[in-house]
Amino acid sequence: xxxxxxxxxxxxxxxxxxxxxxDNYGAYSNRGIAYQKKGQYSLSLADFTKAIELNPDxxxxxxxxxxxxxxxxxxxxxxxxxxKAIELNPxxxxxxxNRGFTFILMGKHDEAERDIxxxxxxxxNNIYTLNSMAxxxxxxxxxxxxxxxxxxxxxxxxxxWSYIKTSKTYDNIRNSPCFMEIIxxxxx
Numbered sequence: 598x599x600x601x602x603x604x605x606x607x608x609x610x611x612x613x614x615x616x617x618x619x620d621n622y623g624a625y626s627n628r629g630i631a632y633q634k635k636g637q638y639s640l641s642l643a644d645f646t647k648a649i650e651l652n653p654d655x656x657x658x659x660x661x662x663x664x665x666x667x668x669x670x671x672x673x674x675x676x677x678x679x680x681k682a683i684e685l686n687p688x689x690x691x692x693x694x695n696r697g698f699t700f701i702l703m704g705k706h707d708e709a710e711r712d713i714x715x716x717x718x719x720x721x722n723n724i725y726t727l728n729s730m731a732x733x734x735x736x737x738x739x740x741x742x743x744x745x746x747x748x749x750x751x752x753x754x755x756x757x758w759s760y761i762k763t764s765k766t767y768d769n770i771r772n773s774p775c776f777m778e779i780i781x782x783x784x785x
Contacts, residue, residue, distance in 0.1 A: 598763055603606065603634045604631040604632075604634050605631075607627070607628070607630075608628055608631045611624045611625075611627050611628035611631065612628065613618050613723045615628070620651055621651075622647075622648040622649075622651035622655055622713045623648070623655075624654040625645070625647045625648040625651065626644065626648040626655070626657060626658045627641075628644050629641040629644030629645040629648065629658075629661055629662075629704060630640070630642060630661060631663070631667050633661070633664070633668070638665055638669050639666065640643065641661075642647075642662060642666070643663050643667045645658050645659075645661050645662035646653055646662065646705075648661075649662070654685055655685075656681075656682040656689055656692065657771075658684040658687040659678040659679070659682040659685070659692075660678070660679065660682045660689070660695060662693050663675045663676075663678030663679045663682065663692075663695060663696070663699070664695060666678060667695070667698070667699050670761065671719045672699050672702060672703050673695075675695075675699045676699055676700075676736030678745075679692050679695055679696035680696070683696070685714075687734075687741070688710035688719060689719075689743060689774065690715075690716040690717075690719035690720040690723060690735075691716070692714035692724045693712045693713070693715045693716040693728050694712065694723070694725060694726045695721070696712050696714060697710070697711075697713040697715075697716065697729055697731065697733070698729050699731070700712060700715075701732055701733055701742045701766060702735050702766075704736075706733060706736060706737055708724075709729075709733050709736075710733055712765065713726060713729050713730050713733060716729070717730070722753050724753045724754050724755035725750075726753070727746055727747075727749045727753060727755065728746070728747065728750040728755050728757075729746070730746040731743045731745075731746035731747035731750060731753075732764070732766040732767065734746060734758050735766055735767050735769050735770045736766060737769075738770070740769075740770040740773035740776060742777055743767075743770050743775075743776070744770070744773070744775035744776055744778075744779060747761070747776075747779060748779065751779070752768060756784040761779075761780070761783075762780065778779060
């Protein structure tokens with residue numbers, strides 16, 4: 598069994614839901630997430646686009662498609678989708694966080710900080726946003742602040758150690774004493 602078996606199951610389940618109701622925009626979006634997790638970006642983008650065609654006010658489909666664009670390096674298209682999600686639902690902290698993370702990848706740190714702070718304002722204990730703030734400071738080469746935010750994220754429950762250990766966003770601080778201390782505590 599490959600590591601993608603669960604996503605294959607999800608794809609089959611949502612395909613059946615779409616066959617039963619071709620206007621089920623949620624099923625398209627959910628199947629798109631499964632395709633994305635398998636790295637099948639053209640299929641995921643097609644499903645997110647179909648979900649948007651069926652329900653142009655579905656902010657989560659824009660976020661999902663923005664995430665897929667982000668993963669393939671299409672940052673401008675990603676920003677466009679996050680902008681639309683924010684326009685549709687200005688209280689969706691995930692849209693701000695994900696747009697902020699895209700800005701980090703683009704090297705636009707001021708824009709990233711503005712968005713991540715807005716996401717924290719909407720949801721102060723969101724572990725993914727706390728981690729994004731850590732990644733922002735890592736990108737700015739501020740290891741002390743990056744570690745402070747990363748510790749907050751971990752204290753609140755963030756535990757994606759594989760991501761922390763391998764994400765390029767932490768490369769600038771990977772050899773800093775505070776980062777190495779955080780990593781070493783995980784392996785205890």
